[in-house]
Amino acid sequence: MRTSRSAARIRSARIAETVAKSILGTATMIALGIAVFLIGYLAYRGMGYVSWEFLTQAPRKAMTEGGIYPVIVGTVWLTAWTAFFALPFGIMAGIYLAEYSPRNRANRIIRIAIANMAGVPSIVYGLFGVALFVLQMGLGRSIIAGSLTLACMTLPVIITVTEEALRQIPRDLRQASLALGATKLRTIRKVVLPAAAPGIVTGSILALSRAAGETAPILFTAVAFFAPIADSPFDETMALPYHMYIMATSATKPAPQMVWGTAFVLVAGVSLINVVVASWRARQRRKIRW
Amino acid sequence: MVERTQTDGAFELVDVSVSYGNEMAVGGVTMSIPEHAVTALIGPSGCGKSTLLRCLNRMNDELGDVTVDGTILLDGQDIYARTMDPVELRIRVGQVFQKPNPFPMSIYDNVAYGPRTHGLRGKAELDAVVEESLKRAALWNEVKDALKKHAFELSGGQQQRLCIARALATEPEVLLMDEPASALDPISTQQIEDTIAELKESVTIVIVTHNMQQAARISDRTAFMLRESMDRPATLIEIGETRMMFTNPGDKRTEAYITGRFG
Numbered sequence: 001m002r003t004s005r006s007a008a009r010i011r012s013a014r015i016a017e018t019v020a021k022s023i024l025g026t027a028t029m030i031a032l033g034i035a036v037f038l039i040g041y042l043a044y045r046g047m048g049y050v051s052w053e054f055l056t057q058a059p060r061k062a063m064t065e066g067g068i069y070p071v072i073v074g075t076v077w078l079t080a081w082t083a084f085f086a087l088p089f090g091i092m093a094g095i096y097l098a099e100y101s102p103r104n105r106a107n108r109i110i111r112i113a114i115a116n117m118a119g120v121p122s123i124v125y126g127l128f129g130v131a132l133f134v135l136q137m138g139l140g141r142s143i144i145a146g147s148l149t150l151a152c153m154t155l156p157v158i159i160t161v162t163e164e165a166l167r168q169i170p171r172d173l174r175q176a177s178l179a180l181g182a183t184k185l186r187t188i189r190k191v192v193l194p195a196a197a198p199g200i201v202t203g204s205i206l207a208l209s210r211a212a213g214e215t216a217p218i219l220f221t222a223v224a225f226f227a228p229i230a231d232s233p234f235d236e237t238m239a240l241p242y243h244m245y246i247m248a249t250s251a252t253k254p255a256p257q258m259v260w261g262t263a264f265v266l267v268a269g270v271s272l273i274n275v276v277v278a279s280w281r282a283r284q285r286r287k288i289r290w
Numbered sequence: 291m292v293e294r295t296q297t298d299g300a301f302e303l304v305d306v307s308v309s310y311g312n313e314m315a316v317g318g319v320t321m322s323i324p325e326h327a328v329t330a331l332i333g334p335s336g337c338g339k340s341t342l343l344r345c346l347n348r349m350n351d352e353l354g355d356v357t358v359d360g361t362i363l364l365d366g367q368d369i370y371a372r373t374m375d376p377v378e379l380r381i382r383v384g385q386v387f388q389k390p391n392p393f394p395m396s397i398y399d400n401v402a403y404g405p406r407t408h409g410l411r412g413k414a415e416l417d418a419v420v421e422e423s424l425k426r427a428a429l430w431n432e433v434k435d436a437l438k439k440h441a442f443e444l445s446g447g448q449q450q451r452l453c454i455a456r457a458l459a460t461e462p463e464v465l466l467m468d469e470p471a472s473a474l475d476p477i478s479t480q481q482i483e484d485t486i487a488e489l490k491e492s493v494t495i496v497i498v499t500h501n502m503q504q505a506a507r508i509s510d511r512t513a514f515m516l517r518e519s520m521d522r523p524a525t526l527i528e529i530g531e532t533r534m535m536f537t538n539p540g541d542k543r544t545e546a547y548i549t550g551r552f553g
C-alpha cells in the first residue's frame with residue numbers, strides 16, 4: 001500500500017518535472033525565435049543593399065541614393081563620447097557603492113534611486129538634455145550635448161552592473177589580500193577589480209550598445225537631418241537611429257532600401273561588438289571560476 | 291632572502307573579550323602562545339575559535355561592528371595599541387583560511403603578491419622568495435615547471451599549500467590556520483600536517499581544528515574553549531601540553547569533549 005502510493009507520487013513528480021521542463025524550454029525557444037526572426041528579417045530586407053559604396057559614401061538626392069558613411073561616423077563619435085563620460089563616473093560610483101558605502105538606510109535609498117533612474121523613459125532624458133546641456137550650458141545641438149545626454153541615461157546601468165559584478169567576488173579573496181597586509185584600496189585594485197572586470201566590461205558594452213541605438217535622447221540635442229562629418233564635438237551630426245527615423249517618416253518617400261540597409265548596419269555593428277565581448281568573457285570565465 | 295629577525299612570535303593574551311555588536315561572543319580569555327610551537331584551538335562549533343583567532347591579526351577589524359577588549363601582546367608589543375598599524379601586524383602574522391582561496395592569477399603571482407605589496411620589486415629577489423616559500427610549503431616540486439600556470443588549475447590540496455606559501459612569502463613570525471584541512475582529502479591533509487611540522491621550526495603556529503586526532507598529532511599545546519549557554523560568552527576552559535590534555539585533562543568538560551560526549 002505504502003510503496004504503491006509512493007510509487008504513484010514519484011511518477012506524478014516525474015510528470016510534473018517533464019511538463020515544467022517543456023514549458024520553460026518553450027519560453028526559451030520563443031525568445032530565441034523572436035531574436036532570430038528579427039535579425040533574419042533585417043538581413044533579408046537590408047543586407048542586399050549593403051555595398052562598399054553604401055558604407056563609404058554620403059547620402060545623395062535627398063537620401064534616395066548614395067550611402068550612409070557620415071551617419072556611421074556620427075554614431076561612432078556619439079557612442080565614444082558617451083563611453084568617455086559615462087564609464088569613469090559609472091565605474092567609480094559602482095566601486096563606491098559595492099566596496100565603501102556603509103550598509104545603512106541612506107545608501108539603500110541611493111541605490112533605489114539609481115535603479116529608478118535606469119527606468120526613466122529615454123525621451124525624458126532627451127528633454128532634460130535640451131534644458132541642461134543645449135540651453136543652460138549653451139552647448140547647442142552638438143555631439144557633446146547628445147553624448148552627455150546619452151551618458152546620463154547610461155550611467156545608472158553602468159553603476160548597477162559594476163556594483164553587481166563586484167559583489168559577485170567572494171569575500172574569501174578580499175580577506176586573503178587583507179590578511180597579507182594589503183590595504184583595502186590595493187585589494188580592490190589588484191584582486192577585486194581584475195576579477196570583476198569581465199562582468200563590468202560586458203555590462204558596460206551592452207549599456208553602450210543600447211545608447212548607440214537610441215533616438216529620443218539625441219533627437220533635440222545632437223542630430224540634424226543632414227550634416228557633414230563633424231569637425232569638432234561641438235558640431236551637429238547625423239546618427240544611425242535618427243537617420244532611420246527621418247527616412248521612415250519623411251514626406252519625400254526615400255528609397256526603402258536606404259532604411260533597411262541602415263537598420264541592418266546598426267544591428268549588425270552592435271551585434272558584432274556584443275558577440276566579440278561575450279566570447280572574450282566566456283574565455284575569461286573558463287580561467288576564473290569559484 | 292630577507293634576514294630573519296630575532297623576534298619570535300609569542301602571544302600573551304590577558305582577559306580578552308570579543309563582542310559582535312552588543313553580544314559578547316568570547317569572554318575573559320587569558321593564555322599564552324609560545325613561539326615556534328603549534329598551539330591548537332579546539333571546542334564545539336560556535337565556541338569562538340575563529341573569533342579568537344581573528345583577534346591575533348586584527349582581521350576582526352574588517353568585519354565592522356566588532357569590539358575587542360583586554361590586552362594582546364605580540365613579543366611584548368600591544369597589537370591593539372593606537373600606534374600599531376594592522377597592515378604591519380599582518381605582515382608579521384599571516385593567515386590561512388578554511389577554504390583554499392588563491393587569487394585568480396598565476397601560481398607565481400599568488401606567492402609574489404605579499405612581497406610585491408610591501409615593495410619588493412627586483413625579479414631575482416621575487417624569484418628567490420617565491421621558490422623559498424613554495425619549498426617551505428612543500429609545493430615546489432609539484433609546480434616548479436609550471437609557475438605561470440593559473441592557480442585554479444591546481445587541486446584543492448595543492449591550492450591550500452599555495453595559500454600557505456603565499457602567507458609565508460611575507461616572512462611572518464606567526465601563521466594562523468583556521469581549519470586549514472577541513473575541506474581536503476586525507477592525503478592532502480597529511481601533506482598539510484607534514485608541512486606544519488616542518489614550519490614550526492621557524493614559525494609560531496596557531497591552528498583551529500575540529501579533528502581531535504589532528505590536534506593530538508600536530509600540536510604541542512591545546513586550548514579548549516566552550517560556550518556553555520547561549521546567554522553567556524564562550525570561555526577558555528583550559529590550556530596545556532597536548533599530551534596532558536588528551537591523556538589527563540584537568541577539567542571534566544575537556545575530557546567529555548575529547549572523548550566525544552558532546553560537540
Ligand SMILES: Nc1ncnc2c1ncn2[C@@H]1O[C@H](COP(=O)(O)OP(=O)(O)OP(=O)(O)O)[C@@H](O)[C@H]1O
Pocket residue numbers: 310315333334335336337338339340341342353
Ligand atoms: N561576523 C560575525 N558577526 C556576528 N556574530 C558572529 C560573527 N562571527 C561569529 N559570530 C558569532 O560568534 C560566535 C562564535 O563564532 P565563531 O565563528 O568564532 O565560532 P567557531 O568556534 O569558529 O565555530 P566553528 O567551529 O563552527 O567554526 C557565534 O555565536 C557566532 O554566531
Ligand SMILES: [Mg+2]
Pocket residue numbers: 339340341468498
Ligand atoms: Mg570557525
